[in-house]
Amino acid sequence: MTVRLDRRLKTILGMVRAQGRIADIGTDHALLPCRLFQLGATDIIATDIADGPLERAAQSVKLYGAEKCVKLMKCDGLDGVPPRDDVIIAGMGGETTADIIARCEFLNPELHLILQPMTRDYFLRQRLYELGCEIMREETAVVSRKVYTVMLCRYTGEKKETDLRFRFLGKNTDEAYLRKQINTLHKMGRSNKEYELLARELEQERTAAGS
Numbered sequence: 001m002t003v004r005l006d007r008r009l010k011t012i013l014g015m016v017r018a019q020g021r022i023a024d025i026g027t028d029h030a031l032l033p034c035r036l037f038q039l040g041a042t043d044i045i046a047t048d049i050a051d052g053p054l055e056r057a058a059q060s061v062k063l064y065g066a067e068k069c070v071k072l073m074k075c076d077g078l079d080g081v082p083p084r085d086d087v088i089i090a091g092m093g094g095e096t097t098a099d100i101i102a103r104c105e106f107l108n109p110e111l112h113l114i115l116q117p118m119t120r121d122y123f124l125r126q127r128l129y130e131l132g133c134e135i136m137r138e139e140t141a142v143v144s145r146k147v148y149t150v151m152l153c154r155y156t157g158e159k160k161e162t163d164l165r166f167r168f169l170g171k172n173t174d175e176a177y178l179r180k181q182i183n184t185l186h187k188m189g190r191s192n193k194e195y196e197l198l199a200r201e202l203e204q205e206r207t208a209a210g211s
């Protein structure tokens, strides 16, 4: 039985190198690790900080017969996780995601980080560049009219400042994502004029581009 993934999880999956050593942090249902196993991955660590999600993960691993290739671990972020080629951190807030990366002990240029923040993606982008990481590409996934961005990142060691526009758009050029970010900027603009100015600038550019 093939693991069924929604568009968000499929987009994340599309960025993972199944032949490498993989970690899925905050795995919950462990659907991604189980699908990766079905695609031939043999070395997957699926972690979670809480017991309930780990129980769900164990059920999935058993259901799909992935016990030999998917190892479950209870830990905070990457604490105690051995070096990996691809690390997935999906479905968590931007701050938690950034904090987990900041504490990673095996950041290196070969490592791929596949990130899907649920909130505060602008904060995550800022922290990524402060930590010496870069975003290689971003893709949008829309599920039940909710718009998510998925980032493929790596460590370069070059720490950089980011401007407000990059923090909000990153490398995502998708129209649905642009609309979502403009709405967020308008909301945040009620207390900070800088955000409102960027929202208006982006709207003008959209109009000029005829979208």
Ligand SMILES: C[S@@+](CC[C@H](N)C(=O)[O-])C[C@H]1O[C@@H](n2cnc3c(N)ncnc32)[C@H](O)[C@@H]1O
Pocket (backbone or CB within 6 Å): 025, 026, 027, 028, 029, 047, 048, 049, 050, 053, 075, 076, 077, 078, 089, 090, 091, 092, 096
């Ligand atoms: C909303 S679920 C996301 C599940 C899955 N990754 C996805 O994208 O569908 C978030 C999961 O992250 C776990 N989590 C939150 N903070 C964590 C941390 N610091 N380390 C590991 N897991 C964490 C939660 O227990 C929860 O199971």
